[in-house]
Amino acid sequence: MTVLIGDPVLEELRGILGPEHVLTGKADRLNRARVPAPFPVHRWAERMPDLVVLPASTEEVAEVLRLADALRIPVVPRDGGTGLTDGAVPLRGGIVVDVKRINQIKEIDLGNRTCTVGVGINALKLNEVLARHGLIYPDDPASYPCSLVGGRIGTSGWSLIGSRYGHTRDLVLSFDHVLPGGRVIHVGDGIGRKITKSSSGYQLKHLFMGHQGTLGIATEATLKLFPKPEAEFSPFWAFEDYDSAYRAVGALARAGVATFAGAVLFDEWKVDYLRRDDEAYIPQPSSVKALVCAALYGYEDEVRAGGRRLLRIARSLGARYLGDEISEGDWAARHDRYATPLHGRTKSGQVVPMSWHCEDASINYTRLPAVRLAWHEIAARLRRESDVFDDWGMFAYTNGATGADYLTEIDIGIWEQRLDDTAWAAWVRAKRDLAAVTLEHGGSISACHGSCREGEVDLVPEELGGGYDVMLAVKRAIDPNNIMNPGKYLLDQAYAEEP
Amino acid sequence: MTYRHQEEMSPPPARRVTDVAITRFEHVYEVEPALMTEHVTQQSFPNWDTLRLVRSRADHLAWMHRHFAGKVISGEELLHDLDE
Amino acid sequence: MPDPDERPEKEFAEEWRDAAYNCFSSGHKFCREVCPVMQVTRNESWSPTAFHANVVAMEKGELEVADVAADYVNCTGCGACEVRCPNSLFTGDFYRFRTRTVDLVKAVRGLAVEQGVHQPGWRRWNQLTDERRHEPVLDGTPVDQGRVRDWAEGLELPIGGESILFVDCEAAFVRTSVPRSVARILSLAGYEFGLMNEQWCCGGPAAEMGYDEQARRFARHNLDDWRAAGVRRVLVLDPHDYITFTEDYPRYFGDAYDIEIVLVVELLAELIREGRLTPHVPVERTVTYHDPCRLNKRKGVWREPREILRAIPGLTFHDVDRVSQWSYCSGGGGGLPVEKPELTAKISEQRVGKAAELGVDTLVSACPWAERPLSDAGRARSIDVVDLHELLAESLGVSP
Ligand SMILES: Cc1cc2nc3c(=O)[nH]c(=O)nc-3n(C[C@H](O)[C@H](O)[C@H](O)COP(=O)(O)OP(=O)(O)OC[C@H]3O[C@@H](n4cnc5c(N)ncnc54)[C@H](O)[C@@H]3O)c2cc1C
Ligand code: SF4
Ligand code: SF4
Numbered sequence: 001m002t003v004l005i006g007d008p009v010l011e012e013l014r015g016i017l018g019p020e021h022v023l024t025g026k027a028d029r030l031n032r033a034r035v036p037a038p039f040p041v042h043r044w045a046e047r048m049p050d051l052v053v054l055p056a057s058t059e060e061v062a063e064v065l066r067l068a069d070a071l072r073i074p075v076v077p078r079d080g081g082t083g084l085t086d087g088a089v090p091l092r093g094g095i096v097v098d099v100k101r102i103n104q105i106k107e108i109d110l111g112n113r114t115c116t117v118g119v120g121i122n123a124l125k126l127n128e129v130l131a132r133h134g135l136i137y138p139d140d141p142a143s144y145p146c147s148l149v150g151g152r153i154g155t156s157g158w159s160l161i162g163s164r165y166g167h168t169r170d171l172v173l174s175f176d177h178v179l180p181g182g183r184v185i186h187v188g189d190g191i192g193r194k195i196t197k198s199s200s201g202y203q204l205k206h207l208f209m210g211h212q213g214t215l216g217i218a219t220e221a222t223l224k225l226f227p228k229p230e231a232e233f234s235p236f237w238a239f240e241d242y243d244s245a246y247r248a249v250g251a252l253a254r255a256g257v258a259t260f261a262g263a264v265l266f267d268e269w270k271v272d273y274l275r276r277d278d279e280a281y282i283p284q285p286s287s288v289k290a291l292v293c294a295a296l297y298g299y300e301d302e303v304r305a306g307g308r309r310l311l312r313i314a315r316s317l318g319a320r321y322l323g324d325e326i327s328e329g330d331w332a333a334r335h336d337r338y339a340t341p342l343h344g345r346t347k348s349g350q351v352v353p354m355s356w357h358c359e360d361a362s363i364n365y366t367r368l369p370a371v372r373l374a375w376h377e378i379a380a381r382l383r384r385e386s387d388v389f390d391d392w393g394m395f396a397y398t399n400g401a402t403g404a405d406y407l408t409e410i411d412i413g414i415w416e417q418r419l420d421d422t423a424w425a426a427w428v429r430a431k432r433d434l435a436a437v438t439l440e441h442g443g444s445i446s447a448c449h450g451s452c453r454e455g456e457v458d459l460v461p462e463e464l465g466g467g468y469d470v471m472l473a474v475k476r477a478i479d480p481n482n483i484m485n486p487g488k489y490l491l492d493q494a495y496a497e498e499p
Numbered sequence: 500m501t502y503r504h505q506e507e508m509s510p511p512p513a514r515r516v517t518d519v520a521i522t523r524f525e526h527v528y529e530v531e532p533a534l535m536t537e538h539v540t541q542q543s544f545p546n547w548d549t550l551r552l553v554r555s556r557a558d559h560l561a562w563m564h565r566h567f568a569g570k571v572i573s574g575e576e577l578l579h580d581l582d583e
Numbered sequence: 584m585p586d587p588d589e590r591p592e593k594e595f596a597e598e599w600r601d602a603a604y605n606c607f608s609s610g611h612k613f614c615r616e617v618c619p620v621m622q623v624t625r626n627e628s629w630s631p632t633a634f635h636a637n638v639v640a641m642e643k644g645e646l647e648v649a650d651v652a653a654d655y656v657n658c659t660g661c662g663a664c665e666v667r668c669p670n671s672l673f674t675g676d677f678y679r680f681r682t683r684t685v686d687l688v689k690a691v692r693g694l695a696v697e698q699g700v701h702q703p704g705w706r707r708w709n710q711l712t713d714e715r716r717h718e719p720v721l722d723g724t725p726v727d728q729g730r731v732r733d734w735a736e737g738l739e740l741p742i743g744g745e746s747i748l749f750v751d752c753e754a755a756f757v758r759t760s761v762p763r764s765v766a767r768i769l770s771l772a773g774y775e776f777g778l779m780n781e782q783w784c785c786g787g788p789a790a791e792m793g794y795d796e797q798a799r800r801f802a803r804h805n806l807d808d809w810r811a812a813g814v815r816r817v818l819v820l821d822p823h824d825y826i827t828f829t830e831d832y833p834r835y836f837g838d839a840y841d842i843e844i845v846l847v848v849e850l851l852a853e854l855i856r857e858g859r860l861t862p863h864v865p866v867e868r869t870v871t872y873h874d875p876c877r878l879n880k881r882k883g884v885w886r887e888p889r890e891i892l893r894a895i896p897g898l899t900f901h902d903v904d905r906v907s908q909w910s911y912c913s914g915g916g917g918g919l920p921v922e923k924p925e926l927t928a929k930i931s932e933q934r935v936g937k938a939a940e941l942g943v944d945t946l947v948s949a950c951p952w953a954e955r956p957l958s959d960a961g962r963a964r965s966i967d968v969v970d971l972h973e974l975l976a977e978s979l980g981v982s983p
């Protein structure tokens with residue numbers, strides 16, 4: 001159903017939110033029809049919502065959902081709009097509920113070491129305030145400066161330093177969640193706002209995280225806090241071949257160092273890519289073919305002891321330490337060097353502005369080398385077909401402290417201005433193929449962003465098996481009228497038998 | 500300190516570093532300008548702007564360290580410990 | 584519908600396409616949380632990202648400038664988004680290609696005016712400026728050519744000379760103690776300078792609000808006036824003028840532009856360093872410093888004002904570093920207070936709130952345009968807003 005200007009719904013919404021918080025302008029809608037993930041520019045307007053609302057409270061969100069549910073109007077939650085699986089992009093028009101105004105810090109509880117915030121807040125901004133208390137909320141995605149707490153919940157995001165502090169699911173203790181019919185529930189471990197472990201009832205917190213807005217809208221969240229680390233150590237090492245780097249990253253991750261917050265492996269393609277424009281790698285000798293970095297956080301004495309241990313391990317495996325300047329600079333730049341368009345090159349080497357696609361599977365350590373080769377092959381096929389695609393290389397980041405599995409990322413540059421229907425079809429095929437490789441190797445299609453984009457989403461039922469049927473049943477039970485972000489995750493199937 | 504248009508628009512001469520990069524200011528690399536002739540062309544870039552960005556980058560990186568931790572441990576120092 | 588290829592939006596996009604796509608293809612919004620307007624409105628339609636994306640939409644025929652002209656009011660031109668954008672901060676110097684939100688916003692405003700789409704407040708402001716040659720800075724303050732040097736009464740400054748002091752409209756007609764302080768300090772140091780023969784508004788505000796023809800006309804007048812008097816060097820105390828003279832004028836006049844532009848705070852810091860000025864009168868205040876956006880973010884000037892503050896005896900100085908201040912703004916720039924004073928007020932309140940958290944009694948600024956909105960917000964929290972030049976004058980024992 002679409003809402004037309006002049007519709008009585010508009011008047012009701014204006015009554016709920018105040019007229020200035022109901023937007024119907026075309027630019028207002030176009031700018032909420034996009035996220036950073038590449039999409040053909042000529043099809044942009046296909047994803048426009050009918051209108052946008054900017055609520056300021058849980059109550060306002062609840063009233064909007066009540067109204068939308070009664071009138072069967074699609075609703076798409078949007079927070080930072082940085083998600084990479086098109087979660088915040090409407091597929092069926094309707095109302096975008098943009099929650100960025102719900103961004104207050106409600107409480108900092110020093111005794112229990114938690115804080116309660118509106119989901120429109122950004123973690124970097126929150127941490128500027130928490131620093132005054134010597135505390136930190138360590139959810140550190142590469143999108144740290146721009147993603148917001150609601151989107152972190154909606155995607156169940158992944159953090160660069162998650163091996164030490166956990167990921168969003170571990171760091172968000174509980175939250176207020178508005179169900180599609182407008183009912184407000186509180187989900188956490190058990191009922192408690194600040195409880196970190198409960199065995200009471202079903203564990204609903206996981207269910208209401210990572211659903212990409214298909215089960216309702218989180219509005220206020222209670223977060224787990226840590227002491228701001230006294231010290232940080234982030235060594236970068238160079239290797240002469242991928243295999244040595246691969247062995248080293250595995251050994252570092254398995255070492256069991258308590259302050260270990262994460263390690264990253266860069267392959268040859270990634271090093272070549274860095275040589276295009278990264279001041280640290282332009283002057284590196286051609287013998288440098290792969291890189292590894294690690295990060296440690298904690299008290300200074302602990303970090304020093306752990307750091308020495310990791311340096312010893314790396315050295316024994318043929319690593320060359322790249323020096324303090326590169327190590328410090330590159331780690332501090334960890335958020336900033338992803339979506340840089342001018343990294344793009346045509347086959348003849350000309351600079352073109354490309355958008356960034358980040359394939360983000362979870363892959364077990366022992367499968368990394370095989371997945372890597374298969375993925376680069378797919379990227380090479382795309383590049384052969386067209387200058388629209390460019391292989392930007394691969395990273396593998398530890399998911400946890402034991403080194404079992406890695407967020408495995410191939411970055412592909414896509415020249416959106418030239419992304420015509422043929423190139424898009426080639427891309428969707430490639431997306432499906434990338435996901436298929438992941439499943440062949442026992443991995444999960446997404447470690448951080450979610451998997452509802454064209455191409456990848458086709459394989460989600462296969463990944464989840466019987467679990468996908470449960471997902472359909474849950475969706476139908478919680479959102480009987482399919483108003484929440486319809487069209488995502490192929491969930492329309494849940495309503496197949498309905499008249 | 501003083502802004503003089505002519506000076507600002509005259510960058511130091513370029514020196515080649517790799518096939519795809521040159522350098523004009525000390526420790527500052529730039530793309531080989533020939534790579535930006537067909538699809539995206541370079542902007543007019545006064546010297547102050549180049550230096551502003553280079554210095555801001557350094558300030559930003561130092562800020563990011565401070566934002567996450569009280570101090571940064573030197574790997575060179577720890578490696579030295581290992582050798583003792 | 585007009586021929587799609589002759590739409591003015593299409594022509595505009597020809598010029599701005601690369602800049603717009605360089606953001607559109609990232610779309611990652613690292614600029615959002617540093618943008619002062621976004622901080623107080625949380626409305627994504629008024630984000631740097633949207634300002635770029637709209638150009639792509641105009642190119643594709645999805646939008647006309649009339650649809651978005653009012654959105655582009657919501658920008659103070661502070662430059663935070665540009666400097667924080669990874670496409671500037673990390674690769675701008677490498678590619679000699681950086682994010683240009685401020686220029687783009689100005690250009691869209693210009694396109695709107697060209698197409699006859701006006702914002703009422705801005706139109707009136709620029710009409711009055713055109714009539715009087717100076718901005719109608721504050722209701723009730725008489726502004727006209729006959730009074731442009733009134734602020735200097737009794738200082739006995741010469742007209743003309745190799746170096747002249749250019750005084751922005753706000754300082755010349757409202758914040759007159761600022762230029763008086765500057766003049767006294769420079770005289771104390773024995774620095775020779777004069778005033779312009781017939782100073783007009785620099786034209787920068789007109790350019791910021793989209794009235795390009797007027798901006799160029801004013802610039803032309805000023806340059807001709809300087810040339811006629813043999814001026815080689817223009818001393819500038821207002822950060823906004825500094826931008827106009829080092830970015831707009833070079834664009835208007837190209838290689839023929841041979842006037843040296845000197846920023847007064849930089850000059851004063853140097854005079855202190857050289858021992859030609861020695862602040863000695865203790866100023867018993869607990870202060871923090873507000874980095875004017877146009878100095879810190881847009882020009883990278885942040886050290887010298889701090890040097891001056893540290894040279895003043897008696898001050899207790901609680902500094903906030905320049906990077907944290909990328910997300911601070913007074914809200915006073917880019918014509919915002921003319922069209923949306925309520926947003927300016929919110930931004931100022933937020934800025935003063937940050938100062939209040941430090942437990943200071945004084946917020947020091949170095950930008951006359953920031954001082955009015957900041958003072959308004961400061962009153963509610965009993966925080967004085969003081970101009971750096973005035974504070975230095977006080978410590979040098981020269982009264983304005
Ligand atoms: C440069 C860059 C780097 C990135 N790096 C990482 C990374 O390291 N790790 C990582 O995990 N992700 C990363 N991402 C992806 C993205 O930042 C995350 O997915 C993030 O969690 C999205 O947050 P957001 O606030 O932008 O949400 P949005 O994009 O607005 O929304 C994301 C999803 O959540 C839903 N949603 C939004 N708000 C709510 C709510 N209140 N309640 C319920 N559902 C909601 C939306 O409908 C959508 O489906 C990166 C993105 C970029 C651009
Ligand atoms: S201006 Fe820069 S930071 Fe902001 S969205 Fe565009 S590219 Fe990203
Ligand atoms: S210049 Fe400042 S106000 Fe304007 S969009 Fe950028 S950050 Fe926002």
